[in-house]
Amino acid sequence: FVEQLNIVGKRSGKGFVAHKAMLVSALARALADRVMLLDFTLGRKGLLGYLKALGGSNIVKVIPDNKRLKVICGSNTSLIADNEFIGEKTPLTLCEVRVSPKNSVNPNVGGLELADALARVLPFTAKDDEARPVLACVNFVAKDGKLTLVGADGFRLAIIALDYDDGEGQALINRDDFRGIVNALKVAKRARVSFEAGGETIGGYSLIIDTELIRYKWGSVNGDYPDYGKLIPTEFNTIAHFDTIEAIKA
Known part of the structure; x- marks a missing residue:
């Protein structure tokens, strides 16, 4: 079973820029307990809670920085380490975040x-x-x-x-x-x-x-x-x- 989160955003160097609300919505709907983001593995629920609490802007920029993820939202800047928000009991289910300029889905069922x-x-x-x-x-x-x-x-x-x-x-x-x-x-x-x-x-x-x-x-x-x-x-x-x-x- 493969779960892929398709986020509309703009690539920025090795990272990306996207609407925070879209990223939050995708993480909230995801089924996996771990998320792979720019080759970093993070706890999904912890990352979701972190982004929800993040203020300063509707836009979030995420880039790798010295083996950590730098998250910029308005005037707020923070660093997240690999395997952050993951505990010993976090199930080994994984989803992946994919960022692209557009994501169109032509429905064929309701x-x-x-x-x-x-x-x-x-x-x-x-x-x-x-x-x-x-x-x-x-x-x-x-x-x-x-x-x-x-x-x-x-x-x-x-x-x-x-x-x-x-x-x-x-x-x-x-x-x-x-x-x-x-x-x-x-x-x-x-x-x-x-x-x-x-x-x-x-x-x-x-x-x-x-x-x-x-x-x-x-x-x-x-x-x-x-x-x-x-x-x-x-x-x-x-x-x-x-x-x-x-x-x-x-």
Whole structure:
């Protein structure tokens, strides 16, 4: 799982200049507990709190300076050491900050719509089933103008299809990799789903979800998802028999 924070800003030497609010918003939405910024690794929550408390300007300049990060905001200047805000119990989850002049995301699904679909499908995936790891995944299938999300545990099945006209692809993503994603998508202004060649399988795909601030990328799990289509009836024939006396009593 790769999480990349896409910040709109201007490169300044080896550092960058960006709006503080955008950087704060991206860090607040990020799921990882550590953030890589200009080759420095920092605790995300500590950095977020530091930037929130930083006054003096709406613009922040960050540059490497003698093995530290120099942060300039208005008349305030401070230095942050590598591994700052990281404790012994800080989880080893990492996101990366990428700064570029612009970051345009052309949405092809609704963020709330995708969040709702994912929230509905996830409870149907198998939990702690080592014998059937594929069933611990959400199956994403883009085909015939639809993006279909499937969850099953061997007894129950959930299928939700969204309108999607942006190519084809298929990826199996473990349920645990979606922790926090539903809430992150709910606050996203734009969302785009795409598939990229790669993943853990030869000829497979990686699933990518882009929002206006963050890119999420998952490699597809190796495995074949069950052919659930055969289990769904194509016709519904119902026959009812009533005893006239019992029916009248009812």
